[in-house]
Amino acid sequence: MGRLSFRSVTFMFMVTFLVWSSLNVEFCNARRGKHWRQHGTTSSVSLYKKKGKNHGSNNHHKSGGKPKPKYASPPPISPPTKGYDNVPSTNLFDVTNFGAVGDGKTDDTKAFQAAWAAACKVEDSTMIVPSKYVFLVGPISFSGPYCQHNIVFQLDGTIIAPTDAKSWGSGIMQWLEFTKLVGITVKGSGVIDGRGSVWWQDTPYDDPLDDELKLIIPLNKTLLRHPLTPINSSLSGKMPSIKPTALRFYGSFNVTVTGITIQNSQQCHLKFDNCIGVLVNNFTVSSPGDSPNTDGIHLQNSKDALIRSSNIACGDDCVSIQTGCTNVYVHNINCGPGHGISIGSLGKDNTKACVSNITVKDIIMKNTMNGVRIKTWQGGSGSVQGVFFSNIQMNEVQLPIVIDQFYCDKSKCKNQTAAVALSDINYAGIKGTYTVKPVHLACSDSMPCQDVTMMNIQLKPIQERYHMYDPFCWQTFGELYTPTQPPIECLQVGKPTSNKIQADHDQC
Ligand SMILES: *[C@@H]1O[C@H](CO)[C@@H](O)[C@H](O)[C@H]1NC(C)=O
Ligand SMILES: *[C@@H]1O[C@H](CO)[C@@H](O)[C@H](O)[C@H]1NC(C)=O
Ligand SMILES: *[C@@H]1O[C@H](CO)[C@@H](O)[C@H](O)[C@H]1NC(C)=O
Ligand SMILES: *[C@@H]1O[C@H](CO)[C@@H](O)[C@H](O)[C@H]1NC(C)=O
Ligand SMILES: *[C@@H]1O[C@H](CO)[C@@H](O)[C@H](O)[C@H]1NC(C)=O
Ligand SMILES: *[C@@H]1O[C@H](CO)[C@@H](O)[C@H](O)[C@H]1NC(C)=O
Secondary structure, three states: OHHHHHHHHHHHHHHHHHHHHHHHHHHHHHHOHHHHHOOOOOOOOHHHHHHHHHHHOOHHHOOOOOOOHHHOOOOOOOOOHHHHHHOOOOOEEEHHHHOOOOEEEEEOHHHHHHHHHHHOOOOOOEEEEOOOOEEEOOOEEEEOOOOOOOEEEEEOOEEEOOOOHHHHOOOOOEEEEEEOOEEEEEEOOOEEEOOOHHHHOOOOOOOOOOHHHHHOOEOOHHHOOOOOOOOOOOOOOOOOOOOOEEEEEEOOEEEEEEOOEEEOOOOOOEEEEOOEEEEEEOOEEEOOOOOOOOOOEEEEOOEEEEEEEEEEEOOOOOEEEOOOOEEEEEEEEEEOOEOOEEEEEEOHHHOEEEEEEEEEEEEEEEOEOEEEEEEEEOOOEEEEEEEEEEEEEEEEEOEEEEEEEEEOOOOOOOOOOOOOEEEEEEEEEEEEEEOOOOEEEEOOOOOOEEEEEEEEEEEEEOOOOEOOOOOEEEOEEEEEOOOOEOOOOOOEEOOOOOOOOOOHHHOO
């Protein structure tokens, strides 16, 4: 008798707790609803539906052709209540305990939302995306103005993006987003796969071209082809014209990305925007060299960033450092294919750009278009100050050293006198082979480049399929500390005579 009533009390407690938990999760979802509202397809009922299904049977793990044998005998599945029961006592939140199926077909977006909502409330919590599963997840924002600090997103499984146009609404800037967090770590051996080929095929003819393509002239004109000629595909024209970045961090402190791979992004792979304290370590980007606009890592308005020990193969810049970046250290990176490591483009549409204290060191470039490059638009203002490129191995790089202050993504841009001022730009230990032009330094007439220094430059030509050129400099002033190979006689020693004083508004 007493036993029975104890049981029913326990049962009632469990029911009450479950209902409370569900309400609570829903409340968090609702509060964050605006982040997901833009994409039309995630159904609002699926969280409850899925939970119901899970209670009824666990057969969802058997359905669907699983590529790996591991799927055939699924790991023991804990009842879906486990995650909820554990909320007070644990800080681990496994997406499979929140209804994620991980069969690569079921939309697991809602489950990820629910797991995040729970992890968000606990300091030092870990949201787990377990290995051996493939989670189909639509656009999602792991948003944190109300989240506790130091959350870990443990990614050991695979996350794939939807490839149907419907999932992306009329276009969205990022697929997986973490915003307004303090201490966020994404780590593990997992993979984020944007399955971007459906987007690349859709690249319109008027998508921005890399300006430096103009410098690369094939010997045999019959091989000349529009570099971004879209591949004819039955899918063509179906995806929105705005292509998402695969993984973006916005407005956060102490962001770490380590161990993971991002591949085949729709556009940029990994982006940091308005972040302070960024660490990228042991990170891999893998996309084809001809995938359009697929930057590896993009830094913008961010400071105190360390990007190290990573392999980046993509179709655009390996690392791109944009306006507002300071104290950035990039080292031990293998880059290629891709367009190399770039600062800029800066100053587009007469904007002001400020970049300072950038070190790029111990890099291996292989078959990249550019090596290390600074690119600015005519008409901009602001400055780039204190850039150190050192110990960079170039292997069959088309244009190893580039400064382009006439950047233009159309066939022609208007000439303007204003420019982003470049000074204290240092090259040391740039060695290896090139296939087009070893050095191309095109600085602004009104704002010549100052204090450009070079030391231990050894670049040997390899004739591939392009016209080859001697070093080129225009309005470039500074110093050669050692003889260079080939000789760079076009660099003007000293300071420009017409040393234009920057206007006040140009000061950063
Ligand atoms: C790099 O990450 C992988 C997982 O992707 C891990 O297995 C490996 O141990 C890591 N290496 C280092 C040096 O941390
Ligand atoms: C240019 O390439 C085409 C196609 O590969 C070839 O038929 C032609 O002989 C080449 N011309 C020269 C001058 O090498
Ligand atoms: C593209 O391919 C489709 C078949 O996949 C064909 O019907 C269409 O004519 C092709 N378009 C062009 C411009 O070649
Ligand atoms: C970021 O990490 C550093 C070093 O661990 C710490 O001193 C700093 O307080 C952290 N910043 C924030 C905003 O938590
Ligand atoms: C420049 O950046 C490095 C990190 O790359 C940092 O250690 C150093 O303190 C910065 N220098 C200045 C003057 O801020
Ligand atoms: C811009 O200036 C360059 C170099 O002085 C000149 O060759 C070019 O024709 C000018 N372009 C326009 C559009 O005026």
